[in-house]
Amino acid sequence: MLSAKNLYHGGIMVNYRCNAACRHCLYACSPTRTAGYIDRGTMAGVCGALRRGNIGSVHIGGGEPFLDFDGLVMAVTELKKAGIQLDYVETNAFWAQDTALARSYIRTLAGLGAGALCISLDPYHAEYVPYGLPLRLAQLCEEAGLDCFLWKRQFLRPLLGLDQDSVHSRAELEEHLRPDYISAVAGDYGLRLGGRAVNIEEEYGPSWPLEKLLDKAPPCPDLLSTGHFHVDLEGYFIPPGCTGLRLPLAELVDGIPPGKYPLYETLFEGGVAALLGLAAGRGFVPGRSYPSRCNLCFHIRAFLAGEGRHSPGFAELDGNHYGESLKYYTRGETRESG
Ligand code: SF4
Ligand code: SF4
Numbered sequence: 001m002l003s004a005k006n007l008y009h010g011g012i013m014v015n016y017r018c019n020a021a022c023r024h025c026l027y028a029c030s031p032t033r034t035a036g037y038i039d040r041g042t043m044a045g046v047c048g049a050l051r052r053g054n055i056g057s058v059h060i061g062g063g064e065p066f067l068d069f070d071g072l073v074m075a076v077t078e079l080k081k082a083g084i085q086l087d088y089v090e091t092n093a094f095w096a097q098d099t100a101l102a103r104s105y106i107r108t109l110a111g112l113g114a115g116a117l118c119i120s121l122d123p124y125h126a127e128y129v130p131y132g133l134p135l136r137l138a139q140l141c142e143e144a145g146l147d148c149f150l151w152k153r154q155f156l157r158p159l160l161g162l163d164q165d166s167v168h169s170r171a172e173l174e175e176h177l178r179p180d181y182i183s184a185v186a187g188d189y190g191l192r193l194g195g196r197a198v199n200i201e202e203e204y205g206p207s208w209p210l211e212k213l214l215d216k217a218p219p220c221p222d223l224l225s226t227g228h229f230h231v232d233l234e235g236y237f238i239p240p241g242c243t244g245l246r247l248p249l250a251e252l253v254d255g256i257p258p259g260k261y262p263l264y265e266t267l268f269e270g271g272v273a274a275l276l277g278l279a280a281g282r283g284f285v286p287g288r289s290y291p292s293r294c295n296l297c298f299h300i301r302a303f304l305a306g307e308g309r310h311s312p313g314f315a316e317l318d319g320n321h322y323g324e325s326l327k328y329y330t331r332g333e334t335r336e337s338g
Contacts, residue, residue, distance in 0.1 A: 004253060008226040014071060015062045017034070018033065025197070029062060037068045047078055072109075087116070089118065096133045096136045106146050110146045120150075130163075135150075174332065180204065186200050193292070196324070198325060201291045202295065222241060223245065228240040242294075261314070264316040286299075
């Protein structure tokens, strides 16, 4: 039985839509990702499931939660009503370009008891949001007495010297930071290379023959880990790291009878080798090599999600995730030609 009766540490993704399309985004968020924001009914249902899962606090993320401030206020209010503490709200700070608006948002959130803002700052975000905006937002939070932290402050120093008020291309960042900054930053973060970050692993990682990846491939118990899970705007539980897979949170907390989500069960019990067996029966032909088992898993699931558009598919696959993961990531000139 698939179940997660005790939730440990998680966040609510109020949307998938984002003004940015960062190359490391595990959830493949973007300006073209399906629009929509968690609604009050779903939020109340999620809060009920979180309570049944014995979790006392969560964070809010996206997408970019501040694309719909009224929606964000609703989500914060529903958490409060349910007695669930809000640890922080994640944002890329794009809205700090309007100082008066930013001040009023900060005041509202502080008044609602939102714990803090987690403000993104790194070279990936700098391609979409001028890195002066996170700094400005942090200053406005400080003035208003709302806690905040830059995620991650360590990336600020290397960016200094670039114009704070404009975005910067990959080529500029390669010249200013180092030619392989994309791979280096992923290492500094300790990123899981799922979602749009599959491209980073494919561009920079070594590749391994299929036989080596499948040899003694373990099952995937992390699919029921609640160490850093998310719940999306439709009330689906997303396991830590294995994005593109999801199960209804309410069902998971109450326990799911065997057979309802066969692909999820296959991976949980048999790992990527068992998934390959399932997909081969539906016409998937693997390549000769992949940079990792999880990368192979991503491509098998992408195939099955695409196939699901023509025949009965798997409800546990997020159909929008795979195409969005493969969009937007541009490769370097030398690597494209070499
Ligand atoms: S990492 Fe954050 S800011 Fe970047 S695309 Fe994803 S959700 Fe948007
Ligand atoms: S093989 Fe797939 S399910 Fe297993 S840990 Fe990797 S991404 Fe997750």
